[in-house]
Amino acid sequence: MSRVRGLLFVLLFGAAQFNAQNLSFVTCPIVRDTKTVPCWLAEYKGETYYLGNQGGVAQDFYPPQLNHEVLVEGVVAEGPRVCGGIPLRTVKTSVFLEINRACNTILPAEDAIEAPQSPPRPPIGDAASWVRSDGPADSTLYFDFDNDFLSLHTATTVQRLAQYFQQSKASEIRIAAFRGSSKLSNGDVLTEQRDIAAARAAKVRDILVGLGVPSTALKVQVVTDVRTPDGINDPWGRKVTLSVKP
Amino acid sequence: MKKLGGIVSSLLCLAGLGGLVTPAQVSQPQFQWFQAGSGVELSRELTFANASGRLGILNADGPVNTKGHPFFEPLGVNGRACVTCHQPSNAMSLAVDTIRERWRATNGKDPLFAGIDGSDNPSLPQDLETSHSLLLNRGLFRVGLPWPPAQNSTPEFTLEVVGDPTGVNRDPVWGLKSAKPTVSVFRRPRPAANLKYVLAPDNGPFNVKLGVLLDKDPATGKPVSMNMMADARATTLATQAESAYRDHQEGKGQLRSDQVDRIIAFESQVYAAQVFDNGAKDLVEAGGPGGLGPLNLLREAAGVLNTPAKPVFLTFDAWKASTEFRRSVARGNELFLNRTFWVKDVAHINSIGLGNPAKRACAVCHNAVMSGMDRAPGWVDLGTTNYPTWTEPKTWNEAGELPVFKLSCRADARPHPYLGRVIYTSDPGRALVTGKCADIGAITMGQFRGLAARAPYFANGSARNLRELVDYYDRRFDMRLTTQEKEDLINFLGVL
16 A cells, blocks of 8 residues: 555656756755766755756856855756756756855765766856846846856956947946845745845946946946746846946 | 176176076075175076075076165165065075074074064064064064955954964054054065066956956056965055065155166066976976976966966976986876866865865966966965964964964855854955955965975965975865875975
8 A cells, every 4th residue: 555655656746846847946065076077966855966067167057065055946957867867957056155064975986977078168258047148238147146246257248248338339338236036946935135136236337337437327226126936037037137328 | 896696697608508508507696695785786597506406596687786776775774675585595585494594694683583574573572582483483474464454444254363472463562452453464475586477467357256357556557466465465566565665674655666666677577496406407408398497487478377288387298208306296297287186165266166176186276377376366265374274283282373363254244155254263364455254364376486495385384395285285185195196296396
């Protein structure tokens, strides 16, 4: 009887997993050594997911950190396991600021587990996790949860817009900074701290001014209201939009 | 004017070989200690003996007339000049052996031992050797910095003195609660040579580690490397010269602009590197490794990032089938470039998007060609100053040599990424300038050149020799280096 119940659970859980392609959870990251580069994993509900390989700051994927929990937001990808985990695609990992020394798992290399080939570096300023550009005058910068750090890609995009502003002799750059929230797969909702949108706006503004854009040409809007999270599009709500106006 | 080293110039001219003259052909000058204000002329090329061999100095612009030169003449009130702490024989830095010899030769009367920063505490009796213990034992000068920082009047952390072996941080005149609140830390002088490599900014306007703009040279408006000082508080040679004149020479007012220009001109053309090693022999012979010796430092371009095509110190292939010592150096270079280990909990390395830990080799962080520094701003919390990885592993009942501070971060501040919100440190490093918790213990990595001439190492002088330096890394990152690997790394570092 219990075997039947167990089978039923597996079928139900499996079906639920099949339908729920988006995953969002907070966990301790795991690093696995390999013969080549380490790869990063995360466990959720007894399953192991592959997040990405160790890389450099020019890569799209920035690995998480031991000694810190991480918010993982991604889409379950089809295909075989990678580095021992189910691969997540368009995965965003946000390292939590506070220390958790329980997050300390380094798995040793195994003969049968290899890290995949790392994806080619995207052109600087054109990494999908960090930036979306809609023509030379409009860009959206994305941020990790509760973080105002501008990656190499986002910072370079700001520089590109400053150059466009100067070359096109534009009159204004509109900056709109947002904070977001994330609906976890377990139903919990995480909301970014209230002042993070202002911090993001200030960072971008300082760079533009430092690159020679007159502060009088900057129109800054800080949006502290939070869009209702859906567990699908949440990483794209933590953003700053930039628009160069003639 | 004396022309010590003139023989060198003559030899160079006679041979017609310029910088290709081998060390065996170059006479050594008659001084190991350059006395401030002595007026000695410096030849274009000089060599100085040290325990590992000989250091070469190259004045690329030709012989230097030091008489009346602001780098070599005392400008302040205490008799020191720039050269006092940036000695040619010590790769334009200052070795602890030189300091001890100076104490012995002058009975502690040399301006080097000026109470302002050449003693553990200016309030101590200055004629006692014990009052200069940090300088004599570890080559450390006192660096007094305002608290709160000049750049940030509302730092993210409070600072409490919990250990003060020199007494200076609790001193009523010089300490944290004095009329001019000051935090004193103790640091080594950095080499004033090979500076084109130190000053070359990263590509682009950004500090990629922080996602902000690099500081700018106030005179030119151009980005600066921020790699010159241990805490990057001065970022140009001009601002550094002014602060050194004020803080180390106890100068009044400001330097004249022509003095600043001459100091910068001298510092910008002087190169220092080992040219002869007792084990490897001639380091600059034709057909040898292309990265050794001061002439190669002059020839190579600055601001170049380590790549397989252009490794940090170029190739040592010529030595892979040579004497055992040279093969050891070549192996050490390979280890430096390729031997991976888990780099863990290093703020401003692991925390910048590389992941923690990151399985990397030395050259990933020490990535600037010819210098071994970081091409990006290189202040990182390696761990040498912060508990528990600091270099001062004393127990409760042992007296330490360095001060200990307890730093407590505000609840609304971003904590130190690996040490949290309460941190014990012997030197908060960059955080004493920025007031940021994330910068606590972050010290700018130094260049690798002329190491054999300027022990001890690390900014706090804790590694008395290259073995202790390698041992620290081995412990800190659980590298599990074999005895042979350690020896190879030491031999490699020693020839730079």
